[in-house]
Structures are given as C-alpha cells and as structure tokens.
Amino acid sequence: MIEKKLEKRWIVAFAITAIFAITGLFWKHATVAGPDAEFNSTDTIVAADVAWLLTASCLVLLMTPGLAFFYGGMVGRKNVISTMLKSFICLGVISLLWVAVGFSLSFGTPLGIEIGGVHYGIIGDPTKFAFFDFVDEHPNAKMASTIPFILFALFQMKFAVITPAIITGALAERIRFVSFLLFICLFCIFIYAPLCHMVWHPNGLLGAYFGVKDFAGGTVVHMSAGFAALAGVLCLGKRKNVEYIPTNIPFVLLGTGLLWFGWFGFNAGSSLAANHTSAMAFATTTIASASAMLTWVFFDRLQGRKVSAMGACIGAVVGLVAITPAAGFVSIPKSIFFGFITAIVSNSLAHWKKLKQYDDTLDVFACHGVGGIMGMILTAVFAEVEGGSLIYGGWDVFGHHMMALVLVAAFSFFGAMLLFKLTNVFIPLRVSEESEQLGLDLSQHDESL
Template sequence: MTPGLSLFYGGMVGKKNLISTMLQSFISLGVVTMVWTVVGFSLAFGDPIGIEIDGELYGLIGNPFQYMFFDQVNKLPHISIASSIPFILFALFQMKFAVITPAIITGSFAERVRFIGYVFFIGIFCVLVYAPLCHMVWHPNGLIGAYFGVLDFAGGTVVHISAGLASLAGAMFIGKRRNQHHAPSNITYIMLGTGMLWFGWFGFNAGSSLAANGTAAVAFATTTISSATAMMTWVFFDRMQGRKITAMGACIGAVVGLVVITPAAGFITVPQSMFFGFIGAIVSNLALSAKFLKQMDDTLDVFACHGVGGIVGMILTAIFASPEGSSLLHGGWAIFGSHMVVLVGVSVFSFVVSYAIFFVLNKFVTLRVRDEYEEVGLDISQHGESA
C-alpha cells in the first residue's frame, strides 16, 4: 500500500516534483519501521497509562518500556491483544498502519517541504499523535474503545482522521505554493497506485479480523464493493456537474470508497457498504471544491479525501455498525453521542498536536524550501535526481 500511495501521489504532482513526492511516502517505510520497533509499538500496545474511571483504568498511552526493541514480542499469541496469531506478527501488521498514516499526510504539503524536516516530522508524529490514538482506540483497555465504546475496525479514526487533520495543519502552517497550477506528471502512475492501494486494502481491512474467518470475508466484500460504488458515484457526479469523466477522478473516487469503509468493514452488510461508498464519494467530491480548503492549498486534497472520508465513515459506522449496543441502530442515541464526542476530540487532538509539531520543529529545522528551490523543483533541489 505504501509504494502504491507513492505512485498515486507521485503521478498527481508536477514533473519536477515526482521523485521527491514518491520518496516522501516510501521513506516512511524506513523511518516509522525503526520508530515502531524501538518505542512505537510499546506506546501503542504496552500496559495502559491513563485515568481511572469507576475503578477501571483506561489508557491514554502505553508503557514505553514494556516492548521496547520488540522485547517480549515473540511467536506466541498474546492472550488479550492478539490471541489468534503470533504476537510478533500482530506487531508487524500494526506497524504497516503506522507506516502509511504519515505517508498519507505528505500529499497536503507536496512540492514545497524540505525533505529533512519531513523526516523529523513523521518520527515525532508517530510518537505524539499516532501511538496515543492507536492505544486509546485499539488497546483492550484504551479510553476511546473500552470506555466510550467507539468502533474502528481497521483505522478510520486512527489512520484517516488523524492523517486528514494533520494534513490540514500542515497545509495551513507551511503555506501556499508559488505556483498552484500544473498538469499531473503521470496519469498511469495514478492508476497503477490506485490498483496497488485497492489490492493492499484487502489486507488492511480484511486482515484486521486477525483470522481467516467469516468476518474477514465480509470485510473483504464490503471493502471492494464500497470502493467500486464510490468510484462510479464520483465519475457520474462529476458528469452531472458538467465536468468530464477522468481517469484521475475515477481513481480518487475509488480511494475515497476505501477510506470511508475502513472503520466499519467488518461490522456492516454489503448493501450498507454500497451506501457508505455512495455517501462518501458525494461528500468528499463536494469538499474538494470547498472555497475554504482551496485557500489552504492542500496540494493533493488529502483532507477532502482522507479527513472528510474518515469523518463520514466514522459517522456512518456510529449509525449502522451491527455489534450489540455499538451504534445508533443497535444501541440508541447514547452510543451515537459517544462517537460524536470522540470524533470532535480526535479531530481537535490530531490538528492541534500536529500543528504544534510543525511549529516547534520549524524553530530547529526550516520546513519550507527556499523560493528558488521550489521554482527549480524538489527533485533537483532536494535530491539531485530527475524523473
């Protein structure tokens, strides 16, 4: 999925920024893998450190020393966290979620960010934003999952909302490009990247059942059907708005369908997944042309696709998810209200902490390239390479 995202983003930017944009996604495999091994997994799935409510401890973050350097992470299952697969397999599977989240953010400030500043950012983001959210949502005693009862099957909240709001913070802090108008460098890269993402998402969503079972099969089905529905909705909605049907539009629609289904993939039916894809495509398509977002210069519309898509997915999950007592239709307004409170809280947390990281980091490592470097392109100015 991460190389797929690299191609997807790389094809969208101008030719003089193709390599730099692709590398920003690809390098996340290196940076986050190291951070996750040393301390990230421990922060996400270590014993909870948090607050006590009614005699129960609910985690805000994990013990940073418990699984440092994958200590005690071995081939045996973990009785409460990963009882169906080897614990080390679970740790590596979760690592891939951590890898792709900051890679998603890169699209918001593409074509104008210094590479070294970005590398520092993703390491810090993994520790201060991703790991706490991962712990609160997916640890058995996490505050969001265990206390508020919020469902996130495969990362709608943990991955897409956090990345979407961080993207908005990045676009706002780093500022607009000198030249916002360019032709995509390679439409075939976009289509190839979309295919890799779509295929990889089966592992992302179906794999989150941690078993080859009925839940995995349902997640597999809802994932591809939501994506297909969103793709077709996107292209026909474009046509209804007087725009041509484009390959890039079809690809963006497909990815939005994948985003919106992610939090609910194993909790809903196939007809409901079609509704998810339809609504997600319409809302994200409208967000794409919102005047507020255009003023921010979110280069590849990451917030409109991943942020808005993740938010829509979380809201629909709060309405339709089928486990007993877990959604509006299966538990009433109280659980729906809990989801909405968490939605606001996670959005504010992701945006504020990410903006603070950009602000503080910029004091030590200038994040934006010089005007002349932006003009010549980041491929040459940052890496001395050309596509």
C-alpha cells in the same frame, strides 16, 4: 549558512540511526518465559490465522508504494521523485521507530486514568515492549490470541508506516525533506501512538470505555492523517505556483490498483483471523470502493466536469477510506451507501473554493480527513455492533462516536500544528523559493525523471 546548518542536522540524523543500530546490538532482549496471564502457549496458535495475517501484512506494506505512485502521478514533473520518496522513506523511518518505542507506546501497559476501578489507557508504557521485548512467537492472550505476538506487532507496524505517508500529499512540492523526517517521527510518537492505544488497545480509553468502533483505522489512520495534513497546509502556506498539470495519470491508476489490492489486507486483516468477519470485511471493502468510484465520476459529470481517470481513482480511494472503520460491522448493501454518500461529500469539499484557497496540494483532507469523518459517523449510525448503532437504538454508541470525533479531530489538528511549529524551530519547513522553482527532485535529491 543554512546549508551548513542542514549538513549538521544530517550528521545528527545519521548519528541517531547509528545509535539505534548499536543499541540493538547490545540490548538485552527479553523474551517470554512461558505461558502466563499475559501470553498463551504456542499451542493456541491457529495455522490458518497465521497464514492469513502474514499475507495481510504483505498487502498492507504494498499500500505504501501504491500511495507513492498514486501521489507521484498527480504532482508536477519537477516533484515526482521527491513526492514518491516521502512515502517510501516512511518504510524505513517508522519501521525502526516502531521497533524501538512506537509499538510499546501503542500497545504497552496502559498509562491513563482510573474509572470505576478499571484503568483506561491514553498511551502505552514506552518501556514495556521497547526494542520488541517480550514480542516473540507466543500469542498475547488479550490482543491476538491465535497468532504469534511478533506477527501482530508487524501487522500493526504497516498501519503506522502508511499514516504519515498519507500526509505527504497535502505538503507536496514545498516541504523540506529533512524537516519531513523529523515531523513524521514526532507525529508517530505524539499523535498516532496515543490514538492507536486509545482506540485499539483492549483497555484503551476511547475503545474500551467510550465504546468507539474503528474496525481498521478510519479514526486512527485517516482522520489523524487528514487533520494533520490540514494543519501542515496552514503552517506551510501556499506554493508559489499553485497551478500544475499532473505528470503521469497511468501512475495514478497503478497506485490506485495497488492501494485497492493492499486494502484487502488493511481491512480484512484487521479481523486478526481467517474467519467470517475477514470475509465480510473483504467484500464490503471492494463494494464500497466500486460504489464510490462510480458515484464520483457521475457526480463530476452532473457538475459539468468531464469523466476522468483521476476522478475515478480518487473516488475509489475515498470509498476505501469510508468503509475502513466499519468494514467488519456492516452488510454489503450498507457498504454501497457508505461509498455513495461519502463520494458526494468528499467531491463537493474537494471542489469547494474556500478549502481550495489553503492549497492542500492533493486534497488529502477532503479525501482522507473527510472520508474518515464520514466513515466514523456512518459506523455510529449503521454498524451491527454490541450496544447497537443509531438505527438499532444505540444512542449511547452514536453519542460517544460524536464525542470521540470532536476529540480526535481537535487532538490531531492542534497536536500536528504544534509539532509542525516545533519542527520549524529546529529546521525550516519550507524549501527556499529558488529550490521550489527548480523543483524538489533536483534541489532536494539531485535526481530527475
């Protein structure tokens, strides 16, 4: 009976994809008529900025396959393909959703509250840029004034793609594939898009009103994914066999290399220009990661654990997560501290017995969630930004960051929990015990290594 129901749901999934395709065929696509208050002339385009953002977009796209290898090497042999596919499939699902409505929800006309005569957005108007209406070669005057708006939209799309992919590591080896597809669509619309709008839109509530600084996604990407992962773990429950041996450490090394390489586009590209800020973000990104990698393996040794390739890789990624919100706001010496302190905190939590009992398969919350939290706190303390961070007397900036931290954590965690439970109403989240025992590669995809 369950299998028949699932077949019907796959028919629905195919029908939705067909509707997207047919709608795109008949959509009366609106383009920018010419320069106005919202869009600049193409004469304002800076060729160097376009070249760099095209490159950065490619680098960020590469991070999702990198994440697939990173996670795929860590899981048991019977679940490598299913784990990797969950990252890869985000390239298809979220990309289409982004074009149809995701970009509009994230960067469309603000819908929110009016404070002091200024309108601050909580989410964007879903019709503003639906199916990329008005998203063409003309630069947007407020969001990206020197590159085509279509390039800005595609660059941001890569961030939307990798965010739900991060969550997969926590749910590996037990979540049903079709359930995951439904959840990531809901997550993108109801959690990622509002956070993206509130932090990165020029009139977003958190960024414009509260002054929250998130250079490249410590809050929008890593905190949202980390807390959603924790919610998913609580909803799914433990695996039947918690003990496992990582299948392929070289996959983990390869994935780390691809992530590190792609992260230069993630962070340095977020300057949206080929300028001094992108160069500084490029430098702080790699130095923080180097610091965290060494700190992780040395701290492991101090705790009586052997130096491991997997530990070095996890440490490097934690450093990349930590520096993300501050990459363009801090100096090189401070980036070393970002990596150092975050690696210690994340390592301690990753081995904390109380957290381990919840069975976050690949420690997504301890690495991405905690890394995002640490990055946000450290940004509020050390960033060289307008209004000043804590060490420069910016108590307001620090206070607003702490307020936003609590808000984002609660919104991401409880919002994701609600979406997981809603998904479970329509499609069971967990595979059957027999399927889990057989392994998701065979039971879900009829493939094996």
